[in-house]
Amino acid sequence: MLVTGAGGMVGSYLPEVFSDMELTLTDIVGGFTPLDLRDPRAVMEIIRSVDPEAVLHLGAATDVDRCQQEPEWAYQTNAVGTQNVALACLAQGAALVYVSTAAVFPGDKPEPYIEFDDPRPANLYGRSKWIGEQIVTSLLPRSYIVRAGWMIGGGSKDKKFVGKITRLILDGKNPIQAVNDKWGSPTYAKDLLKGIRALLGTGYYGLYHMANQGSCTRYDIACAIREILGRKEISVAPVSSDCFPLPAPRGRSEAIRNLKAELLGLEPMRPWREALREYVQAELVPILAGR
Numbered sequence: 421m422l423v424t425g426a427g428g429m430v431g432s433y434l435p436e437v438f439s440d441m442e443l444t445l446t447d448i449v450g451g452f453t454p455l456d457l458r459d460p461r462a463v464m465e466i467i468r469s470v471d472p473e474a475v476l477h478l479g480a481a482t483d484v485d486r487c488q489q490e491p492e493w494a495y496q497t498n499a500v501g502t503q504n505v506a507l508a509c510l511a512q513g514a515a516l517v518y519v520s521t522a523a524v525f526p527g528d529k530p531e532p533y534i535e536f537d538d539p540r541p542a543n544l545y546g547r548s549k550w551i552g553e554q555i556v557t558s559l560l561p562r563s564y565i566v567r568a569g570w571m572i573g574g575g576s577k578d579k580k581f582v583g584k585i586t587r588l589i590l591d592g593k594n595p596i597q598a599v600n601d602k603w604g605s606p607t608y609a610k611d612l613l614k615g616i617r618a619l620l621g622t623g624y625y626g627l628y629h630m631a632n633q634g635s636c637t638r639y640d641i642a643c644a645i646r647e648i649l650g651r652k653e654i655s656v657a658p659v660s661s662d663c664f665p666l667p668a669p670r671g672r673s674e675a676i677r678n679l680k681a682e683l684l685g686l687e688p689m690r691p692w693r694e695a696l697r698e699y700v701q702a703e704l705v706p707i708l709a710g711r
C-alpha cells in the first residue's frame with residue numbers, strides 16, 4: 421500500500437496497524453519518500469513505479485483557518501491533489517481510500533449526520549475536501565471515501581485539543597476553559613486506521629462515516645480528560661465559541677454516525693470515552709511525564 425501524507429497525525433499509527441503489510445510512506449515533510457500531491461507528474465510516476473494494490477490518501481491541507489484565508493492552497497492540495505492521486509490509481513488499477521471529514525456538513529442538524537445526508541460545507545476546508553470526494557467518486561469505482569470526526573492522536577506530535585488540555589491539566593492550570601456550544605464525534609486515529617484496514621478487506625467500495633461512537637463538545641472532552649488524569653481539583657469552565665474567534669466559520673455540529681457500517685454488519689467502533697482513555701493513559705501521559 422502506498423500512503424500519502426504519512427507524516428501526519430493519522431500516519432503516525434501506520435507502522436502499528438499495518439505492521440504485516442508492505443508500505444511506501446510518502447509526504448511533503450521530511451523523513452518520508454518525498455511526494456507533493458500538487459505535482460501531477462510526480463504522483464503518476466510514484467504510483468506507476470511502486471504499483472501498489474491500494475493507495476491510502478491522507479495527505480491534505482488540514483489547517484482549517486489557513487484554508488479559509490488561502491483558498492487556492494486548499495483547492496490545489498485537497499481537490500487538485502486528490503484528482504492527481506485518483507487519476508494515477510485509475511491508470512495503475514489501484515484501489516483508493518480517501519480520508520475525508522465531517523466538515524462537509526453545514527452543522528445545523530440536531531442529530532448526528534449520516535452518509536445519506538447532503539453535504540453543504542460551512543467553510544473552505546470542508547468545501548475543498550468535499551470536492552475531493554466528488555472527484556474520487558466520479559473517477560474511480562474501486563474507491564472508499566471515509567469521513568472522520570474530530571481527530572485524536574499523534575502522541576508527541578499532538579498539538580490539538582486533547583494534547584493541549586492534557587498538558588494544561590498536568591501543569592496544574594486552574595481553571596480551564598472549554599467550548600460547550602459545538603458538537604463533534606471524536607475519532608481516535610488508531611481506531612480509524614483499524615476501521616480502514618477492516619473495510620479494505622471487504623471490497624464494499626463507497627462512502628462511510630468512521631468515528632468513535634457518541635458525540636460531545638470540547639467541554640465534555642476536557643472533563644473526561646480531567647477524570648482520566650484523576651485531577652478533580654481542576655475546574656473546567658464551559659464557555660461559548662465566541663470566546664475564541666477564528667477566521668473560518670464552523671457549524672454547530674460535526675457529529676457523525678457510522679450508519680453504513682451498522683447496516684452492513686461491520687464491527688462497530690468503540691465509544692469515544694474508551695478510546696480517549698486509552699490514548700491519554702497509554703500514549704500521552706508517558707510522553708508528557710518524560711518532558
Ligand SMILES: NC(=O)c1ccc[n+]([C@@H]2O[C@H](COP(=O)([O-])OP(=O)(O)OC[C@H]3O[C@@H](n4cnc5c(N)ncnc54)[C@H](OP(=O)(O)O)[C@@H]3O)[C@@H](O)[C@H]2O)c1
Nearest residue numbers: 425427428429430448456457478479480482520521568571
Ligand atoms: N485532523 C483532523 O481533525 C481531521 C478530521 C477529519 C478528517 N481529517 C482528514 O484525515 C486525513 C489525515 O489527517 P491528519 O490529521 O493526519 O492531518 P495532518 O496531521 O495535517 O497530516 C497531513 C499530512 O499531509 C501533508 N501534506 C500537506 N500538503 C501536502 C502536499 N501538497 N503533498 C503531500 N503531503 C502534504 C502534511 O504536511 P504539512 O504538515 O507540512 O502540512 C501532513 O504531513 C486528512 O485527509 C484530513 O483531511 C483530519
